[in-house]
Amino acid sequence: MTALITEADIDEIALGAAVLGTGGGGDPHVGSLIAKRLIRMHGPVRMLTVDDVTDEDFVVPVGGIGAPSVSVERIMAESELLAALEAIERGTGRRPTAVMPIEVGGGNSMIPIAAAAVAGIPVVDGDAMGRAFPEAQMVTYHLAGYGPGTTVLVDHHGNEVVSRPVNGEWSERLARAVTVEMGGGATMIDYAYGGAVARECAIPGTLTLAKRIGGILRGRDAAGRQLRDDERIDALCTDLGAIRLFDGKVRDLQRAVDGGFTRGAAELDGVGADRGSAFRLDFQNEMLLARRDGALAAVTPDLIAVLDLATGMPMTTDAVRYGARVAIIAIPCHEKWRTPRGLETAGPAHFGYDVEWTPVEQLAAAGTEIAR
Numbered sequence: 001m002t003a004l005i006t007e008a009d010i011d012e013i014a015l016g017a018a019v020l021g022t023g024g025g026g027d028p029h030v031g032s033l034i035a036k037r038l039i040r041m042h043g044p045v046r047m048l049t050v051d052d053v054t055d056e057d058f059v060v061p062v063g064g065i066g067a068p069s070v071s072v073e074r075i076m077a078e079s080e081l082l083a084a085l086e087a088i089e090r091g092t093g094r095r096p097t098a099v100m101p102i103e104v105g106g107g108n109s110m111i112p113i114a115a116a117a118v119a120g121i122p123v124v125d126g127d128a129m130g131r132a133f134p135e136a137q138m139v140t141y142h143l144a145g146y147g148p149g150t151t152v153l154v155d156h157h158g159n160e161v162v163s164r165p166v167n168g169e170w171s172e173r174l175a176r177a178v179t180v181e182m183g184g185g186a187t188m189i190d191y192a193y194g195g196a197v198a199r200e201c202a203i204p205g206t207l208t209l210a211k212r213i214g215g216i217l218r219g220r221d222a223a224g225r226q227l228r229d230d231e232r233i234d235a236l237c238t239d240l241g242a243i244r245l246f247d248g249k250v251r252d253l254q255r256a257v258d259g260g261f262t263r264g265a266a267e268l269d270g271v272g273a274d275r276g277s278a279f280r281l282d283f284q285n286e287m288l289l290a291r292r293d294g295a296l297a298a299v300t301p302d303l304i305a306v307l308d309l310a311t312g313m314p315m316t317t318d319a320v321r322y323g324a325r326v327a328i329i330a331i332p333c334h335e336k337w338r339t340p341r342g343l344e345t346a347g348p349a350h351f352g353y354d355v356e357w358t359p360v361e362q363l364a365a366a367g368t369e370i371a372r
Contacts, residue, residue: 021105105132137168
C-alpha cells in the first residue's frame, strides 16, 4: 500500500527518529527543515512498505555520515542529494527507483524523505538498522552477508568520491577518512541493491514507528487520548516495551570530535526516586553504554535514549548539556542484532567495552530483584 508523507507528518517522524537514533543519526531539527522545504516545493512523498518493493526496483539508502557536532554547524546542501543519486546511477548503470533510510535515527530519517521529494521517487518505510549506529558496516545488509557495493560520498563543495570497498569494514575505513577530509560531514549512499535484497534486509515499518513515537511525545497516545507532559515518557515506555533506567541531572560532560565521530561521556546524579544514585553514559555519536552506580544498566546493540525530564523530548549527544534534567530509557533492539553476527558487528566488544552483552530487559529484571 502506498501512503503519502506530507509536510505535516515531518515533525512527528523526526521526533520519533530522534528517540530511535539514541543520540546520533544527525540533527533531526535540521533534517526536518530540509525535508519540509523540499516537500513544500515538490509535493508530498510517496511511501512504500517493504513488501511493496518489487524485484525490478533499485533501492538506494541515502544519508549523512560524520560527527553530529559537525552536521549542526555545516548544514547539508540540497544539491548534495541529487548529486549523490546521479553519482550512484553513473557508478552502477541503474537509475534509483526508491530511496530508503540507512538508519532511522535522527536526521538520517529525514534525508531520504528530502531526497525522495527532490527526485520525485518514493521512500521505503524501513531501514537497515532499526536505530542509529556510528559505523557504516553496522547494517542488516552486512549481517545478511552483502557487501556495500558501489559507494558514493559527496559534499557541499561539489566533490564526489565513488568507491567499491571489498567489505563493510573497508567501507567504513575509507568513508570515514574521506569524510574527515570533507570537513567532518558528507552525504553517503551505500548498500544500494535490487528490490529482492532490500526486502530481505530492511527492518520494516520504522518510519511509521517513528511517527507513532513522535505522536506520543507530542501528547497523543495510540488510542488518541491526550497525555500530560508528565505522562509521556511512561506512555512511550509502555508502547515500546522500553525500560526507564534513570532520572537524573547532568553533572559532568566530556565531548569532542575525534576521527570523524562525536565521542564522550556524561555523568548524572539521580533526582526524585533515583536520588543518591549515579549514572554514566558513554557515546560514540550514539549512546552505547549505560552504568548505574558502576553496574551495567544497558549496552549496545540495545537502544539507550536521553529524554528531557519535563517534556519527554529526545536529546542528541550534541544537545546534552551540563545541568540538564533527563530521563534515560532503554529499548530492546531488533532481533537481528541479538544474533552472534549482530553482536560481533555492533556489540560492546566491538567498541572496546569490557562487558558482556546482556538483554536490557534481563538487566532490568535483575536490578528489580536486587532492589527487593
